[in-house]
Amino acid sequence: MSTGGRGFQFQEPLLFEVSREGREGFSLPASTKPRREPPAALRRLNDPRLPELSEPDVIRHFTRLSQWNFSIDTNFYPLGSCTMKHNPRVNEEVARYTGFAHVHPYQPDETVQGCLALMHALEQYLAEISGMDAVTLQPAAGAHGELTGLLLIRAHQTAKGNPRKKILIPDSAHGTNPATSSMVGYDVVQIKTGREGRTLASAIAAEMDEDVAGLMITNPNTLGLYETEIRDICDIVHSKGGLVYGDGANMNALLSKARPGDAGIDVLHFNLHKTFTTPHGGGGPGAGPVAVKKILEPYLPVPRVVQKENGFAVEYNRPQSVGRVKAFFGNFGMLVRAYTYIREMGPDGLKRVTELAVLNANYIRSRLKGSYHLPFEAGQMHEVVFSDKIQKESGVTTLDVAKRLMDYGFAPPTVYFPLVVFGAIMIEPTETESKETLDRFCDAMVSIAEEAKKDPDLLHKAPHQTKIRRLDEVKAARELKLRYDFKS
Amino acid sequence: MSTGGRGFQFQEPLLFEVSREGREGFSLPASTKPRREPPAALRRLNDPRLPELSEPDVIRHFTRLSQWNFSIDTNFYPLGSCTMKHNPRVNEEVARYTGFAHVHPYQPDETVQGCLALMHALEQYLAEISGMDAVTLQPAAGAHGELTGLLLIRAHQTAKGNPRKKILIPDSAHGTNPATSSMVGYDVVQIKTGREGRTLASAIAAEMDEDVAGLMITNPNTLGLYETEIRDICDIVHSKGGLVYGDGANMNALLSKARPGDAGIDVLHFNLHKTFTTPHGGGGPGAGPVAVKKILEPYLPVPRVVQKENGFAVEYNRPQSVGRVKAFFGNFGMLVRAYTYIREMGPDGLKRVTELAVLNANYIRSRLKGSYHLPFEAGQMHEVVFSDKIQKESGVTTLDVAKRLMDYGFAPPTVYFPLVVFGAIMIEPTETESKETLDRFCDAMVSIAEEAKKDPDLLHKAPHQTKIRRLDEVKAARELKLRYDFKS
Amino acid sequence: MRYLPHTEQEIREMLKTVGVANIDALFSTVPDPLLFKRPLELPAALSEIHLRNHLRDLSRKNAHGEDWSQFLGGGCYSHYIPSSVSYLISRGEFLTAYTPYQPEVSQGTLQAIFEYQTMMAEILGLEVANASQYDGSTGTAEAIRLAVAVTKRHKALVARSLHPEYRQVILTYLKNEGVAVEELPFTPAGTIDRAALKKSLDEQTACVVAGYPNFFGVVEDLSDVAEAAHAAGALLITSTPEPLALGLFKSPGEMGADIAVAEGQSFGNAMSFGGPGLGVFACRKDYVRSMPGRLVGETVDAEGQRGFVLTLATREQHIRREKATSNICTNVALCALAATITLALWGKGGFKELSRMNYDRAEDLKEKLAAVPGVRIAFSGTTFNEFVLIPRQKPTDVVAKLIGDKILAGIPLWRWYPELAEGLLVCVTEMNTDEQIDRFVAALRRLS
Amino acid sequence: MRYLPHTEQEIREMLKTVGVANIDALFSTVPDPLLFKRPLELPAALSEIHLRNHLRDLSRKNAHGEDWSQFLGGGCYSHYIPSSVSYLISRGEFLTAYTPYQPEVSQGTLQAIFEYQTMMAEILGLEVANASQYDGSTGTAEAIRLAVAVTKRHKALVARSLHPEYRQVILTYLKNEGVAVEELPFTPAGTIDRAALKKSLDEQTACVVAGYPNFFGVVEDLSDVAEAAHAAGALLITSTPEPLALGLFKSPGEMGADIAVAEGQSFGNAMSFGGPGLGVFACRKDYVRSMPGRLVGETVDAEGQRGFVLTLATREQHIRREKATSNICTNVALCALAATITLALWGKGGFKELSRMNYDRAEDLKEKLAAVPGVRIAFSGTTFNEFVLIPRQKPTDVVAKLIGDKILAGIPLWRWYPELAEGLLVCVTEMNTDEQIDRFVAALRRLS
């Protein structure tokens, strides 16, 4: 199996290039009301140059564009840290039920009992899964959850008299962790990863003091390793009045196996678009619910969904709340999908998810060991990080390997992340991939490792089989063509 | 624009080749009833060897297969006689409304008033469009409509005392016409097309006698020409007690412009999957309603939908009926789509459809005249037939041209049909194609005509850019592998 | 108009290229008296918003959905269709492709049909299956035509227990082909009367046609029928309106059927008021050159790659015209695709399990109903997921009364079987919840 | 389990390759006390059939659909979405792709985003637009952060007439970034109080933030506000919860806005109980290096073909970490795609026409309601498709009473505006039929 066979690949102009004056793709009712004229001073002067196309034009355009994309539905997409698992179609179907899709957020409570019941239940499920006490569904993505979580920590510290100044973050952390810390007004103290690829309690102890508001930690970390000292780490942070933020991007490694709350985490975000199968959609939307321990509950964003005698209600009056992080109730459409997934899997199914996700990562690790450098020896959870150390000897880099994989019909893994591994190749297979698929992928990786020795140039010039070759990113950044130029 | 750029093209094994014992792709409720055992003598001995796959496997398999297909959504599909026009997505949406999709045909009339109302209205619309008096929606496709129509003619003739023996059919007719005649027990008398590409009244007069049950005629005929003598032809047939069957496959040329009923046609089938935008689906389902003049109404298949005081009802008691041609009510799902299309277009829209369909065909004719031989000079309706006469001079055939078009990213036209044109290239653009698309197609055709002169071998070996090259059809017919061989 | 891309300027340019002054001139070959000059009397165009509202309103005039319990079968069944099926068959590359005449640009459809043919042959237990017929009824009629062609005999013995609408279609199809159709009566078990069969079967007989399960839901072992038919030089044709039964019960092939037809709607196709259906058609390989419909075969391309093509087209109307084995052209490819995807998802295990579940649930309901005072089960034969009930009250009354409970109670048989005028055909599938079943029993008890 | 492909045998083989005895051994690095040993307390797995039934039941507990008339806006609107949109965004190649980090295999998403950026820049009348923010509220907060970064000033003047939930989000986002947020009051016309603006605007001011239309539906010419802001060295940020207004009314760019944010849900995205939304974000090209979010740029490949890539990633968190312009990573790409497709279908003409239609219908309703005795319109300013009504009875009572008529009457303002406790925000779009409008007027008349 490989990309680059012959087949339908159309050149497709931009919509604006095929627009024709007077062509129509819409179907609107005739106006039944008298035409009114708003004050001239308010009238738009220049119409936006939207394209003019027929419906068939539009269908073809986007059908063709779609076929240029790699996706989970196309083949294995082992993007580390992104949990590219199968996105069930039943989720899509139920999220489109008119009783979910066409409901307005400001309808009176008694007319949205279905939405509220679903949200209330999902909060409880996520609390149970994470071992936490309360959940907000408002954040729109992981990074947004981080923002929410750090705001909660800050609110807690402030309530205790001092917001404090710093956040500790291991150097293997995702970029959103330090970026979020800055947004919440914290300085970042980077914690060096230990030699075994884990955060050491001693390293935390060394930096933890009364100026530190808390620690952000990803567990398993981005090297795919469980933070074995997590309990001690949390104790250390707590002992100095700090709180521990858990980046839950890797929850796929833990379902029903270990709960962050049980390890001492105080606040945690989920990425429903990773662990709970809501589709990535080419970059979103996602959903980043935040789970907290009791101590942080008073600070959760408003509004809250609460269960009352006569049904569910939306409660706005939470004086200690950090406020809102988003209009309305969060990415409800994604919540429906995640809820559906949890209800389909049940407790046993979720457990199996994690077991097989971890098995798959370990299998890849075993099969590629030797062909690619493994920076750490310890036991792998749901993903595995290699480096290009071996390939570098023949001048081949991680980027070359990634691009070459495309020729074999696979999406490249995450590359050059985490930063603690030089030339990282970060592979997360997820549980929805079969052994055969993993074998085909590993065969391709092994074959690429061979090619790297024999024909480095083949790899430097890869990909060869994709619709388009390596793109000039420098030119893009220099010339900054960020929109169609209508003059040309 | 062309096919054959690089891109995702996967080799995709057969489902059976990737099946793994114990793998599951289903999600069934647990059994809540006691297990029962049917008598042992009735139990199946060997389970069917259905594949065992996970849902992700299945999604990928069919996603990849789909990408090997050419379709209207991919690009221009100028298949003559097939009316490959845009298939609106709103049709698909409404046909999936649960109140249509999940209704059982044996529900009591009062619980299916929506279905019956829709069918009743559609019958009326089709009668008005064709200038006929009554319509049955039961036939499942065009050929099935032909069968129904000839049965009606036969019933009529039989009622008059003699079923008669023969059907007249012009030599330009579609293969279903003679095939259907045989099934209804008629001998076929082939009528030679006149020099101008039309059926001559004189030719009909020469064959018409009291042994002839009727004439099957396609108008515009498969050369895309209006049968100018249709009125006289019908008169001649009628004068000898015959009836005229109209093959309505080309109704796209006539909407609101000329009605078969007005020209003397007695019975006519529609192809809703051509004229009325129901999708072809890779070969069906279609729907082939049959419209008749009053004289044939008593013979229409049972049941009939009738309007009564308290609503619509299904009537079974029609003693003169030819009987049923299909279980239940016809391809209702297709009827919903066609109904939706007619309601969206309205009378003016349908008129415009025909005007532009005819304009498009004439435009192609004008642009390709010179590059390809035009067997007939007369005015074109909705499609145009060329031949490979010019190309033959350099040994290039219609098949070569067709295959080469694929390399340019177009679906080939209908080829070698109608039989009256040697090496026919039958192009039907439909109204949903823009001038730019037609221009690109014509440019490709002109370019191929050039290639035919300069490099015939390039064309003999075409297609070069498709996923697969010319296939060995002889081997297929000789070896007859019609299913997967589980032993291999 | 959103489907029509032409701008006024383009129309002018095109007319110029064509060399005519206006669009009307393009219709100059239509004799003036035949030109239609008034506007069509059709309702005015609707916008997409109003169109959807209108169609939604119509659809809501039909009883359907979660509020209703329906116990209707009789050749059209409500079964579980995984969400992925609708998604995949909606992909434009499948939905908007034509019949795969040009194989180089149709491998998707072709490979899927090849997979379909394989699955159908497996399920029916026969050697080859075609790419589809319109539905079970027309497929059955075509099967008789095939038997006639193969045996060169002109009599068909058709079980009266076969779906009555299929029997009607058979009569319509065959009446002008010189084939005599005789009916085989049924026994109190609901099975074919073997004595009558013996009497009718002779050296004129082309085939015996049996419903399996038959219209009463009864499943009978037809092995002896096959033997008898074969002994007389005739073929056995089975016609299966509910092929889900074949997950549990013997396949037609296992019983010796020579041609097996089925209505494949149960496999991934919505009921859709009875159409489109999916005519599954399988037979012995010997008959393949006389078979109706399209066939996909495996071959290789110029480079030796495996590929698929339509094959044996010499049987078909576009090549053979009046000598074709059938006039079928457009079939129901997309329904066949839906079946292929559904069966790929159900898989070997799911197919069997679903079949069992239908059987278990129907047996359970049958027992419960049989226990209602005054209610009887009409036939003693084994049934699959439907059976004929004799309620205390008239079937049409039962049906009419239960509409008030939002229960669609079954199919009264009087229309087709005067001798079973008290019969009500009741079906239960995996889609009927336990609660629906209990409500149904309670309602019938109320009427007893 | 249908999503999990592993067979027992494969698991055994894989464990062997890995070199462990069983799956539990893979979790040996988790300290034993941290291993979770009981089953999760979650409801048991549901089959697809029951799952759909359950979700359908839940969804039906929400008032929605053809039986209900709803007149709710306030930042979330019911608009016409062509059927093609849902089809196209459901295609797996779009739906199940990740962020287009690897451009060679993501040209579909990348080109679509480039088209989106172009459309958004055009509609807002600004030079560049990014690939999306979460929604209008967070986009507005990010816009202030951008203004702060660009001006190096730390005060934001925010109109009280801006969507109150946006204002809450602004406060939440900015409270720890040392930015002072001051409120600008509104006039009886519903517009920004220019005198107050003048007073507050000073050399500390980074930006003025105006709703356009504002939460009361009022559209005001902000050209003078832009001038005043610019004169003080501050930026004008407009925040548009209903960008359909921009088919008729001046674009932010035409009024001199420096940063323009919008909630793009109106373009092809269902209301979905308020999320996901689509944060549209545009600004002057000068600020592009300080902009939050992803940007797609045009470039060429090694063979000179045009192609698209993510560009200026040096602004983003994965490169710049704590110095990034924002922490945003996942955005709402699929919602942006839905908007792109919808706007491609609406096109230039449809966008304008739909905008007019909303205006005309809202004006019509406004007049009719104003004519109901005891009912007033709160603000004299021009409005687009919603406006504040002062009914005779308490707004919450009106809303509660009309539920019985299956009318969702509007949004009471008391929660956010104690000074407008009698106000009810009423919205009308092309989706409200004439009959719904008439019923609404009649119902309000009944309550007067």
Ligand SMILES: Cc1ncc(COP(=O)(O)O)c(C=O)c1O
């Ligand atoms: C470890 C980790 N943390 C945080 C995030 C940010 O999540 P999101 O993209 O949903 O904002 C990611 C996303 O890739 C991640 O991998």
Ligand SMILES: Cc1ncc(COP(=O)(O)O)c(C=O)c1O
């Ligand atoms: C002229 C003509 N007649 C009849 C038919 C048969 O119609 P169907 O394929 O719907 O059976 C066709 C189909 O291509 C046709 O083109």
